[in-house]
Amino acid sequence: MTIFVLSGVAMHHLRLLFPYLHRYRRRLLLGLLAAALGASVSALAPLVLRLAVDRVANGTIVPLELIWFGGALIGLAIIDGGLKFAQRMLIAVTSYRIENDLRADLFDRLLSFEQMFYQQHYTGDLMARLTNDLSAVRQFLGPGLNGAATAILTFLAAAVLMFLVQPVLALIVVLLLPLATIVFVAIGGRMRQIFHRVQDQFGVLSTRAQENFAGIRTVKAFAQEEAEIAVFTADNERYRDLNLRYVLLSGALWPAMTLCLGLISALILLVGGQMVAAGTLTIGELVQFNAYLALLAFPMIILGWMVNLFQQATASLERLSDILRRQPLITSPATPRLPAGEGEIEFRGVGVRAGHSDQQWLLRDLSFRVPAGTVLAIVGATGAGKTTLINLLGRVRDPDVMSGQVLVDGIDIRDLDLAALRRMIGYVPQESFLFSIPLRENIGFGVETVDPDRLNYVVEVSRLVNDLDQLPGGMETMVGERGVTLSGGQKQRVAIARALMRDPRILVLDDALSSVDTHTAAQILAGLRTEMTGRTTIIIAQRIATVRDADQIIVLDEGQIVERGSHQELLARNGRYAAMYRRELIAAELERDD
Structure with a gap:
């Protein structure tokens, strides 16, 4: 009968069911x-x-x-x-x-x-x-x-x-x-x-x-x-x-x-x-x-x-x-190690290509160190490789083969337990994704037990507290799919609160204030400074005002570090960073005149 006249291709796929049939x-x-x-x-x-x-x-x-x-x-x-x-x-x-x-x-x-x-x-x-x-x-x-x-x-x-x-x-x-x-x-x-x-x-x-x-x-x-x-x-x-x-x-x-x-x-x-x-x-x-x-x-x-x-x-x-049958490309090693928890970050000669066979480099020969408890700021034009750099830290992708290492607490992150590595990082992405669940659950996402005092604190720091009266159910307001019921600024503030809720050892802010007005951004930064104390922090931003207090600032251009130093050191160098700062001051002056 036809059902038993199986082609080699069909039989190959039917083998997929054998473990379940055996069960x-x-x-x-x-x-x-x-x-x-x-x-x-x-x-x-x-x-x-x-x-x-x-x-x-x-x-x-x-x-x-x-x-x-x-x-x-x-x-x-x-x-x-x-x-x-x-x-x-x-x-x-x-x-x-x-x-x-x-x-x-x-x-x-x-x-x-x-x-x-x-x-x-x-x-x-x-x-x-x-x-x-x-x-x-x-x-x-x-x-x-x-x-x-x-x-x-x-x-x-x-x-x-x-x-x-x-x-x-x-x-x-x-x-x-x-x-x-x-x-x-x-x-x-x-x-x-x-x-x-x-x-x-x-x-x-x-x-x-x-x-x-x-x-x-x-x-x-x-x-x-x-x-x-x-x-x-x-x-x-x-x-x-x-x-x-x-x-x-x-x-x-x-x-x-x-x-x-x-x-x-x-x-x-x-x-x-x-x-x-x-x-x-x-x-x-x-x-x-x-x-x-x-x-x-x-x-x-x-x-x-x-x-x-x-x-x-x-x-x-x-x-x-x-x-x-597809195997994930990024997994924990067979014998994973746990990070020490201090939060020191180091990039050693890291390189990333646009594709496996592509000769175009997104990042090339990138090396820097972020001591535990300090703040690193990354600035640069759109497409310079800032977000790609951050993706390497959380192993969203890995450096190309034989193209450097990313270390946390002195250990190559490819040798660390993947879940433990990601649990110690609080990440606020450029585009905040929210689930179709109440606002409270969105903020507490990834936290086993939501501490009410911590919840109130992070809502205050993120300045989300300013909008709770406008939401019909306050913290119990049901958020629409992908956060469609909230504005861009509100979604970013929810994402900030969610990252802080985990009390992470490493905090990453990837242009996290781009949709927030200048006044609210200043308030959030004031609250974040307390959170950054003693916590390793990486800030990616377009506004110099957001990063000027960082311990170390690096300027990326076409996937490479072209300048490095503190705010004052970079201004004194009168290079790319100084030019960006002057443009921002002129834009702010024009905005005040208007």
Whole structure:
């Protein structure tokens, strides 16, 4: 049968399920046992029917025997129904458990990947894999496996008994069945290819919808509703066309099965009728044989459905295996070390390329040291490599091979426990991401127990306290998706409060005040100075006023340090930093005049 004529590619992806099938092997074996018993009971009904027909044909049957034969058929049907119910419950429940385990493993694996993975994959496509593709696999493991077990065992039982009844007729049936298999192989391979494209297009469609919903402010601000609807409509029509092509192929299986069964039945009637006329076969045996042929009809019918589910599952498993077989590039070492907790940072000859084979350097030969408890400021033009530098500290990415080291407390961070390293860093990114949970939970994100006094303190330091009266629920206000209900400045202040809530040993502020007005920024900086005391701090900023009190300032240009020193030292050098400072003073003067 087609379901067992597996290509090497399909088998490769099906191996992904073996650990999960092994985990629930007992339930599956019990389900298969129930299927075997059910197939055996189903095969007894034609035998009872043959005995009854032969007795009727001989004219020797009595009414009581008819009742007995009828009761036997009813009893067999009840037993068969009970066994099939047990079989379906065992296998169906197992399929849902495997789906649950697969979804959990996929989610765990996705959270372990580095940021580069998410730059190469669309969110909507990943969501499609966690929903549609998983559903296709469950359908194959549940209804598909259940139907396969019933069909195979019923086919074997019926085929064996057909040979016992009349070998010639059975041989005719066995010789004709491969014709159906050839048709299914031809159609099934094409179905798998198209279903893979259907799932890919569904990912495109999901991504399009997700991006429009998340960026609804931008869409409306640029009056792009009609344009986005047009693009979505085109993607949607493409999805529809691919589905129609898949349905067309899927629908071709059923007429093929009907034709095969019709040809076999006609031939059996012709040859079997001649045998009855010649006296080599009784009417009861012909009825019994046709009953077995009818039993074979179910495996033939279920075959098309199984091919359908199989092709969907293998296409989906191919997409899921891309995630489950991919290894994260950034992990904790086999024998991790823990940082001392002092917070000293050192970069030694660090280099980062734009890509693995790219010769363009984002950072090149970068070396500096930040003593524990001091403040380092990093300034430079957009694209100078400031954020890339910070990403190295938290191992969002690693330096290129043989391109330097990043050390914390004198230990290469690639030798440190990854979770412990990130727990000691409080990071405020350029773009603050907030979850669709209450404001209090957003601030306490990553903290096991939220201390009310600490919470009030960080809200005060971040000056978020100024806006609590404007929020409908205060600290319990539900924040919309990605913080859509808050302004840019409010989101940045929530991010600052969240970072301070962890009481980190290392504090990183990546242009954390860019969306905050000058007056509020000055208030936040005043509060942060207390937090920076004794805490290693790295500040990335566009405003010189934000970094002038830092212990050390470095100026980046095209991924290299071009100036280094304190605020006064850099002004005295009259270089890039001094030019930036003069431009800022002129801009401030013009703003005051206005």
